[in-house]
Amino acid sequence: MTAAAALGDQTIIREDDFIQSVADALQFVSHVHPADFVRHLAAAHAREESAAAKDAMAQILVNSRLALIGRRPMCQDTGVAAVFLKVGVNVRFATSRGIEELVNEAVRLAYLDEANPLRATMVGDPLFERRNTGDNAPAMVHVDLVAGDRVEAIVAAKGGGSENKARFAQLNPSAPVEDWIVETLATLGAGWCPPGLIGIGVGGSADKAMLLAKEALFEPIDMLDLIRRGPATKLEEMRLRLYERINALGLGAQGLGGLTTVLDVKIRTFPTHAASKPVALMPQCAANRYVRFALDGSGPATFAVPSADDWPEIVRERTADAARPVDLDRLTRDEVRSWRAGDRLLLSGRLLTGRDAAHTRMAEMIARGESLPVALDGRVIYYVGPVKAVGAEAVGPAGPTTATRMDGFTDLLLERTGLLAMIGKAERGPGAVEAIRRHGAASLIAVGGAAILVAQAVRASRVLAFADLGMEAIHEFEVEEMPVTVAVDSTGASIHVIGPDLWRKT
Numbered sequence: 001m002t003a004a005a006a007l008g009d010q011t012i013i014r015e016d017d018f019i020q021s022v023a024d025a026l027q028f029v030s031h032v033h034p035a036d037f038v039r040h041l042a043a044a045h046a047r048e049e050s051a052a053a054k055d056a057m058a059q060i061l062v063n064s065r066l067a068l069i070g071r072r073p074m075c076q077d078t079g080v081a082a083v084f085l086k087v088g089v090n091v092r093f094a095t096s097r098g099i100e101e102l103v104n105e106a107v108r109l110a111y112l113d114e115a116n117p118l119r120a121t122m123v124g125d126p127l128f129e130r131r132n133t134g135d136n137a138p139a140m141v142h143v144d145l146v147a148g149d150r151v152e153a154i155v156a157a158k159g160g161g162s163e164n165k166a167r168f169a170q171l172n173p174s175a176p177v178e179d180w181i182v183e184t185l186a187t188l189g190a191g192w193c194p195p196g197l198i199g200i201g202v203g204g205s206a207d208k209a210m211l212l213a214k215e216a217l218f219e220p221i222d223m224l225d226l227i228r229r230g231p232a233t234k235l236e237e238m239r240l241r242l243y244e245r246i247n248a249l250g251l252g253a254q255g256l257g258g259l260t261t262v263l264d265v266k267i268r269t270f271p272t273h274a275a276s277k278p279v280a281l282m283p284q285c286a287a288n289r290y291v292r293f294a295l296d297g298s299g300p301a302t303f304a305v306p307s308a309d310d311w312p313e314i315v316r317e318r319t320a321d322a323a324r325p326v327d328l329d330r331l332t333r334d335e336v337r338s339w340r341a342g343d344r345l346l347l348s349g350r351l352l353t354g355r356d357a358a359h360t361r362m363a364e365m366i367a368r369g370e371s372l373p374v375a376l377d378g379r380v381i382y383y384v385g386p387v388k389a390v391g392a393e394a395v396g397p398a399g400p401t402t403a404t405r406m407d408g409f410t411d412l413l414l415e416r417t418g419l420l421a422m423i424g425k426a427e428r429g430p431g432a433v434e435a436i437r438r439h440g441a442a443s444l445i446a447v448g449g450a451a452i453l454v455a456q457a458v459r460a461s462r463v464l465a466f467a468d469l470g471m472e473a474i475h476e477f478e479v480e481e482m483p484v485t486v487a488v489d490s491t492g493a494s495i496h497v498i499g500p501d502l503w504r505k506t
């Protein structure tokens with residue numbers, strides 16, 4: 001950028017420049033992974049010894065390159081927009097509107113972009129109506145007034161699965177923070193889509209610690225360098241210990257069991273009350289989307305797109321060779337009962353979709369004695385909220401959402417509808433596993449964060465019911481050779497128990 005447009009000693013930031021910069025940043029992060037993340041994931045993939053985890057990482061890397069080349073979202077959950085601004089005290093915004101309003105306009109522009117529409121995920125009223133706002137506004141906006149004459153911004157888009165696993169504790173001042181972090185991490189399951197990052201905030205107050213943990217996620221990923229050169233500070237020693245202890249849990253990519261659960265652990269601290277030790281833990285999934293820019297009054301920010309040549313050349317073993325073909329249009333309970341946890345399947349035929357809001361509505365209809373708008377008998381349901389299609393796509397990126405959130409509906413639907421199987425990501429809780437066993441059903445997984453790869457198997461898509469729910473409507477997908485893995489089989493065996501048990505080192 002050229003010299004600042006100054007009025008007296010003030011930098012003037014034009015409204016349009018600010019809005020365009022934030023909107024362009026949101027579009028950019030939707031399909032461009034940071035280079036340090038790709039480098040660390042590629043290294044973890046290269047050293048992984050668990051075949052299932054290695055394949056999951058390969059899918060995420062292949063998907064990342066497809067997103068970059070195709071300029072389409074790396075994950076169907078295109079996230080909640082989060083904007084962190086450091087505004088110099090010598091900056092004046094040439095606008096009569098507030099900063100949040102400007103950011104929200106940028107969110108609308110970015111998420112409703114015609115060439116690369118992003119998924120509108122925000123619901124307006126979190127308590128009662130939970131109606132989708134339709135444009136992904138509002139954003140989470142944090143503004144600090146700092147010394148200086150420019151605006152420094154971090155624009156991020158945080159996925160719900162990893163945000164749901166944020167945790168906080170007020171520890172005793174004498175309590176060991178590291179034990180709390182490792183013990184807490186061990187309870188999170190795979191809904192946050194490991195391998196990823198862990199941000200830790202220690203100190204301040206409850207709210208400050210959460211913010212520190214999130215801001216820690218925007219520090220460069222340098223664990224490989226830290227391992228190579230050795231720790232130089234107490235904080236680096238702690239990061240290294242946590243990295244090793246968390247990976248020793250054996251959770252692995254997608255919770256399938258393996259060597260790498262975290263690529264890096266970042267820690268931020270702040271002074272605190274003598275009686276307190278607030279600790280916040282903030283996981284970041286593989287859709288690690290953020291970018292920094294600065295505005296000095298000379299115009300909007302620009303974002304350099306990296307070359308796809310910088311991505312590792314990962315040749316995935318063809319899943320078709322090891323997978324069983326399944327005809328969804330002729331699927332029987334006996335066939336479902338023959339599947340075993342860990343089996344790879346290639347699904348072809350018609351698949352229903354439905355996630356949180358559709359499940360709530362179906363449960364309410366069943367409770368009122370009404371018939372459902374779509375018969376689930378003999379069908380398989382995919383927990384997904386896809387991105388809108390563009391061009392020749394049948395559907396936009398369409399990776400799985402966390403199956404665990406649907407656990408509370410599982411027994412009801414299996415019991416009352418004749419549903420045969422479900423597809424999502426991450427582990428099922430004990431109640432859902434027992435329901436699956438009792439009904440001779442199965443829970444399948446696709447790789448979370450490989451949304452473009454999954455969508456490539458979808459040949460056609462139409463909305464069947466609950467159109468008002470937007471991306472949460474019930475769709476019917478026509479799929480061809482969609483690769484999935486049996487996570488929970490009809491005996492109640494679960495790969496999310498078997499895998500980590502094999503790889504745990506503690």
Ligand SMILES: O=C(O)C[C@H](O)C(=O)O
Pocket residue numbers: 076077159160161162191384385399400401402448
């Ligand atoms: O909303 C989604 O599509 C996925 C969600 O982020 C999740 O990880 O469960």
